[in-house]
Amino acid sequence: MSDVSSTTAAAASSTSATSYTYSSNAADIDWDALIEVAVAAKTAPADAIDVKITENETKIAAYEEMQDLLQGINDAATALRGSTGSTLDDDDVFADREAYLTSVGDVDAESAVVVTVDDDTDIGTYDLQILQLATVEKLSSAEYESNSEELGLAGSLTIALEDGEAVEFDITEDMSLAEIASTINGQSDTTGVQATVLKVSDDSYQLILSGTETGQEIVMSAGDGTDIAQALGITDENGDFANEIQAAQDAIITLDGITITRSSNTIDDVLDGVTFNLYQETGEDASISVEVSSDVTAIKEAIIALVDAYNAYREWAITQQEVSTSGTASDEATLFADSTLRSTNSSISDDLSTMIDSDSMALLGLSYDENNYLEYDESTLNAALLDDLDTVESLLTFKMDSSSNDIMLLRRNTSMPSELSLDITVDEDGTLTGVSVDGDTSLFTVDGSRIIGAEGSEYEGITLVFTGDESQTVDLTFSSGIAEQLFVTTDDVADEDDSILTDMIESLNDTNEDLEEKADDIRDRADTYEDMLTDRYAAYQAAIEEAESSLDYIEAILNLGND
Template sequence: MTTTSSTSSTTTTSSTSASSYASSDVTSIDWDGLIEELYEAKLAAADTYETKISTNESKISAYNDAADLLETLQDAADALRAVTDSSASDTDVFLEREAYLTGVGGVTASSVLTVSAEAGTDTGSYSITISQLATAQKVASGNYASSSAALSLSGTFSIGTEDGDSVSIDVTEDMSLSDIASAINEESDTSGVKATVLKVSDSSYELILTTVDTGQTISVGDDDGILQSLGIVDDDGGFADELQASQQAIFTIDGVTITRSSNEVDDVIDGLTFYLTGTTDDDQSVTVEIDQNLTDIKSAVVAFVDAYNAYREWALSEQETSSSGGASADAVLFGDSTIRTINQQIASALTFSLDDVSMSAIGLSFDESNYLEYDEDTLNDVLNSDPDIIQQLFSYSFESSSSDLGILYRGTSAPSTFTLDITVDDDGNITGVTVDGESGLFTVTSTGHGIKGVAGTAYEGYTFVFTGSTSQSVTVTQAAGIAEQIYNATEAAIDDDDGSITNVVASLEEKNDEYQDQIDTITDRAETYKDNLTARYANIQAKISEAQSVLSYLEALLDAQNSDS
């Protein structure tokens, strides 16, 4: 019964469909329209896959938006989480240093001194006085009416500095003052002396020789008398017109006198460069305080707040509901488990506190929508009074019960406190490591002094350096602050190799490739079906045309017979 009913229904549908293309005259059948309708019916099977691809593409786009916002949040967290690897020190805002200068005795500090400090430089205070700036030696030639006229001089002279190399300069009769200057400058990198032509007036020019570096003295040789002819040296071989003598920079740091050939001094205190630009009088000095860069720390906190709020805004958009109570049409990741996990991890990180210090201590709080906001007055007060609180709240912290153990790299899963039992041989090389009595969690590196966490354990990612010469038990205490936790949460989400968002996007893209394969298969089959129909209906049309020819012939015969009778 069921089979008969289905067949009957199908036959009726086909008949109805065909009727739209048929008429009493079979020659008027719309064969192309009929074929196209049957072709489109075959393609309809691909619509489901097209819809799935479109849905997945919307999700992929949303995941990518999330990943971009999380990357920005990760960058903001990275600046605040503190580093254990020295190669990453440039990203640690707490290692940034600023030189704060104060003039003493009426001197304007910025007029005599500038100081730059590298990241991680030891903080401290220094008193600076400057009695003399380094200068370059300058000497002048005699006056010439033209800078471009040939001087009719021929010969060779040597030029250089007393502590450097000398070069030979060849002069020909057709060379002008400018030509000689150019010849000297071509060798400046070797000689350490440069030349310029000074226009004193419309009819007076001088050749000026200057040491490239301050604190250097020009040395010349003039066997052919070229320099004497130019008026640079006198009959005794000395400089005829010294415009400026060479001298060393002389300054003091905390009462210690220092002499340098340059006004840019970077070899006195590690990490500091002093730029001497003026001198101090008696009873004048400049106090230089090297401290954390409070402006950068504040900017990093504000950037973190902004980055979190940008992600929070996106997360809320994916939780919007429609007027009927279901998910909004734009909330393509509504209820998504991957995003929910990330949101929970970020929210958990923001509740972190250490020694009763939470983010409210520095002026951070949530509004009614769980956006972060900050009280600028409170934040400024903390920066000026105790900036260590900010680092304590945001950063990773590490303490070891032994000064012999330091951390090089850190992981994410080890407990906050654990004890390393380290054994060494007579040469101080590590022979074994256990954690609270359990072995197999760390291996010893090839140096004999490194301890590396085993992959797949809670200590994966950790590397310690042990410099002790005796076996000992070392207790490690660590804490992951707000920025450290958020950095790790975002890394787990957007890591290029194994991030949760990376994986789900890759899975959706793989599914879309499979769906596209299905669409391509359906399309190919439909094209083949269409080609077959076209050929079959062309054959039918030919048969009909042939039949109509026969019919017309028979009708003509009948008409002829009837006419004869």
């Protein structure tokens, strides 16, 4: 009996020592991390799109740099592409003219005359003598002790140049010498006469009247009251000028022995396109040789500018071909193996290899170095410009030769034929009526005196001007030199408005816009998904917290029974 009792007591003692506990890891759950992982999986495609957009932007930047550098070549080529046989000479450096002056005898040519020449002026050499410079007339008054004291003169004075408009000035007793000068200057634009007060010494002043136009005399007359001109000592009692400092006279020059007189020292109506600005007389025993010629300095600078533009592009192009140490494209070679870059480089190389007759860029002293940069020999270039300018022009420019002087080229396209024969017909009044090529009348249309390449034909973009009045067959030949070829290539590839690179850049930009829209849609959906997960996990959290609260309550109840 005692053993049973001992066992029961031990069991009871064991039961009273038991504690009821339940644990949960809900508080340790990182809900934000779960949401972040789930959302990241949804946005991963958008991240991949971002990478593609960045790649496209990098390529766009490279194409834009390529375009800028090619436009540099294009700009340099434009000046040298020429327009021989056409009316297209606005940017033609070969149409630039310069006057080269050479002293003959005891005269400093550069100090005696400045000669300016318009573009495309006829070339020639002329012998110039400057026998007399044109001058303005200058008159002085008597001397006065002050320029500011009242002179006490009252009357009127009429002043003008020969070809000017006369103005009558009222002079009052309270006016000083300075005030009279100011009054006259108020109408200088009308009269052509200016007045100044010259301080001769500390106590001596004179009024100076000067014409503003060379070769014209000052005309003065007195009005009512005091004869102001005589009172001032400008005229004498006979009305003649008392002190003429300088007489008005015309300029006198001889050009190739022909005497020419002009009222101005700026003479621009003797030779078309040539202006002489006279500064010193040569005398009859000396002269100046004036050679109107092509501006070889400008041509040389244009050629060097083309070399520099090509080398700038070449330097960039090399970076696009660089290989890393691992044998793959370097980080800078964005356009590595790009087909447009390859074809452009090939075309430019072909353009620089252009030959006209037997002449190549070697005529200009141009050659490649070991890295295919252009370099030039200045002595060779100078010799070519001075001794063989016509050949230089043919080698570089576009040129049209015509069997008739009645036709000129107004516009050309970028794929001019090497030759073209036009059968031109006019009516009995000499009016242009039709043009055919090998009997085909559909290739050109007629608009007044203009012959226009038909749209859709190989001659589209070509416009010729016919100035004749008889039906005739005109044979035309065209040649495209180095600069013309470079212009055409770079214009096709890099023109800002319509070119291969412009289209590619626009296409990539359009692609990026579509990709950005797609990435935005993905992220919008991910945002919605994130909101849904946040709400769902918040509900889970609330449910777990409620369950944990219930478990805590049950645990407490169970533990109460063991106390």
